[in-house]
Amino acid sequence: MYDLLPDRLPWYVVGPGLGFILVSLFVIANQPLGASGAYVQTSLFLRRRGAVAAWRVWYFVGMALGGFIVSQVLREGAEVRSGYDALRAVFPLGVVVPMVFAGATLLGYGAAVAGGCTSGHGLCGTSQRSPASAAVTATFMTTAIITTFVLRVVTGGDL
Numbered sequence: 001m002y003d004l005l006p007d008r009l010p011w012y013v014v015g016p017g018l019g020f021i022l023v024s025l026f027v028i029a030n031q032p033l034g035a036s037g038a039y040v041q042t043s044l045f046l047r048r049r050g051a052v053a054a055w056r057v058w059y060f061v062g063m064a065l066g067g068f069i070v071s072q073v074l075r076e077g078a079e080v081r082s083g084y085d086a087l088r089a090v091f092p093l094g095v096v097v098p099m100v101f102a103g104a105t106l107l108g109y110g111a112a113v114a115g116g117c118t119s120g121h122g123l124c125g126t127s128q129r130s131p132a133s134a135a136v137t138a139t140f141m142t143t144a145i146i147t148t149f150v151l152r153v154v155t156g157g158d159l
Contacts (some may be wrong), residue, residue, distance in 0.1 A: 022123060029055070032128075034120025035063065036111045090158045110140070 025033050031053070041056035087096045111117045114136045116125065122140070125133020151159045 018123070022127060032116075032120055032124030033059075034116050034124060035060075036117035037120060038063070086159055090155050114139075 022033055025031060038056040038060035041052050042060040044050055045052045045054075045057045084096055084100060087099065091099070114121060115132075116136070118137075118140055121130075121133040121136040126137055
């Protein structure tokens with residue numbers, strides 16, 4: 001195995017790279033980049049319902065496959081993890097599973113009500129100066145800050 005990638009790429013590399021991808025996608029396809037849109041298109045493809053933007057299906061597959069490749073192949077000493085180690089250090093599994101399930105359900109519901117996800121609204125919608133995306137982005141950022149504060153208080157600073 002090779003340890004090819006750093007833990008995190010610097011913001012000054014990722015930010016302009018992501019901006020370039022977003023602008024390029026608008027120039028080439030006149031479509032925004034969003035994870036929930038890719039999920040919906042993949043779901044439609046698998047159920048064989050309606051016209052599907054094939055690139056979104058590949059984008060969805062690429063997110064999952066890319067995450068697996070980076071975490072299991074390109075990283076030395078990679079291990080399968082749940083991604084919730086910090087929660088598991090503070091709460092028992094019987095509490096973590098319902099917390100994650102409730103969070104995922106609320107996230108999916110919020111994306112459905114808002115007409116998109118954090119990446120779609122936060123990156124693409126705000127860059128297009130969409131008032132709805134600005135409101136949604138302000139809402140999810142405020143919710144994330146409040147949730148983080150509550151978790152820190154409830155756990156005595158362990159999270």
